[in-house]
Amino acid sequence: MTDETRSPLQTGETGISAQPDAGRPGEPESPEPPKNGIRKRRKALVILLIVVIAGGWFGLRWWIRGQTHIETDNAFIEARTVPVSFKVGGTVKRVLVEDNQFVKQGDLLVELDDQDYRVEVAKSEAGVGVAENETGGDYLKAEGARAAVQAARARLDQAILDLQRGEALFRREVIPKEQLDRLRTAKRVADSQLREAEEGLKRFLAEAGLATQGGNKAKVLQRKAQLEEARLQLSYTRITAPRDGYITKKSIEPGTNVQAGQPLMALVPLQDAWITANYKESQLTHIRPGQKVEFTVDAYPGRTFSGKVDSIMAGTGAAFSLLPPENATGNYVKVVQRVPVKIVIDNNSDPEHLLRVGMSVIPTVVVGRTAKDVFKGLNPLK
Numbered sequence: 001m002t003d004e005t006r007s008p009l010q011t012g013e014t015g016i017s018a019q020p021d022a023g024r025p026g027e028p029e030s031p032e033p034p035k036n037g038i039r040k041r042r043k044a045l046v047i048l049l050i051v052v053i054a055g056g057w058f059g060l061r062w063w064i065r066g067q068t069h070i071e072t073d074n075a076f077i078e079a080r081t082v083p084v085s086f087k088v089g090g091t092v093k094r095v096l097v098e099d100n101q102f103v104k105q106g107d108l109l110v111e112l113d114d115q116d117y118r119v120e121v122a123k124s125e126a127g128v129g130v131a132e133n134e135t136g137g138d139y140l141k142a143e144g145a146r147a148a149v150q151a152a153r154a155r156l157d158q159a160i161l162d163l164q165r166g167e168a169l170f171r172r173e174v175i176p177k178e179q180l181d182r183l184r185t186a187k188r189v190a191d192s193q194l195r196e197a198e199e200g201l202k203r204f205l206a207e208a209g210l211a212t213q214g215g216n217k218a219k220v221l222q223r224k225a226q227l228e229e230a231r232l233q234l235s236y237t238r239i240t241a242p243r244d245g246y247i248t249k250k251s252i253e254p255g256t257n258v259q260a261g262q263p264l265m266a267l268v269p270l271q272d273a274w275i276t277a278n279y280k281e282s283q284l285t286h287i288r289p290g291q292k293v294e295f296t297v298d299a300y301p302g303r304t305f306s307g308k309v310d311s312i313m314a315g316t317g318a319a320f321s322l323l324p325p326e327n328a329t330g331n332y333v334k335v336v337q338r339v340p341v342k343i344v345i346d347n348n349s350d351p352e353h354l355l356r357v358g359m360s361v362i363p364t365v366v367v368g369r370t371a372k373d374v375f376k377g378l379n380p381l382k
Helices: 032-068 115-171 177-207 218-235 371-378
Strands: 069-071 075-078 082-085 090-095 108-112 238-240 245-248 263-268 274-280 292-297 304-312 338-345 361-366
Touching: 075 361, 108 263, 115 177, 115 218, 274 304, 274 361, 304 361, 338 361
Parallel strands: none
Antiparallel strands: 069 361, 075 274, 082 263, 090 108, 108 238, 245 263, 274 338, 292 304, 292 361, 304 338
């Protein structure tokens, strides 16, 4: 068989260069694989060391920030709610606001039908005029009573003189005893008439308001007080906004008959809203009024608002609850208490008043401590 007709298997030619046989005796092993393994292990150790150092560094920074920036997610926005109601009853004539409308102080909110109250004002004004006229008549009656007193006093003086003359004549036996008795009786009658006239004068002076010093007109003053009351009742038929705020919980429409004190709507001054943050008692160590606060709101992700600590509540939330815990009875299990912290909101950070009552916030109090202060607090030998 010729070389041209030999198969590749017979000639040993496969078209690919034959690999050297690593298992041949007498040939040394290649040192390359051990070196590559060492390099890989070194790289892995270096990477692991870098990761550990970076993780420790960021973990240390996170821990230090946790000591200098006190944070909680148990916080909500609150604001005072001003209830709106009438001081008088009646039928609603106009409602000039809608739910969630912003109003300014002094804006008219609701108005009652005031016809009945205007009639009462007119009656009271007429009563003042009548009282003034009656006072004038009482003055005349008092003057007449004073004249009657003077006449009664003159009759008494005359009766006294007549009695003195009669007694002198009786001693001279000029007149009989019967005539002397008549003179004595006339004196007693004149005395009684004088007392009656004086009592009548006192009565008329009291009715005219002249009995006390200063000459107060009692009836006129009474009617004027009634007039002022009627005017106040008339003014209560219009409700104006006591301050700037947003209308909410409106439950009134024109034509509704309302009673005095019935709630109609509520006014919420969002410009004076604050945050109540319930911090754990272990977080209050370095929180003080006046410290800066940064907070985020779930409704506006990515936006940061600012404020400051206003005050710390005088007790824990549980202490002022409706049913406070009684730790002196039964088995005791210690529970970390939370203390409400009031945080006022900086209006410059929320000029649009986007924040609403009840929203969940995450406040962070910047207590002003440095890393040096944090590590100094860990020193047991200080």
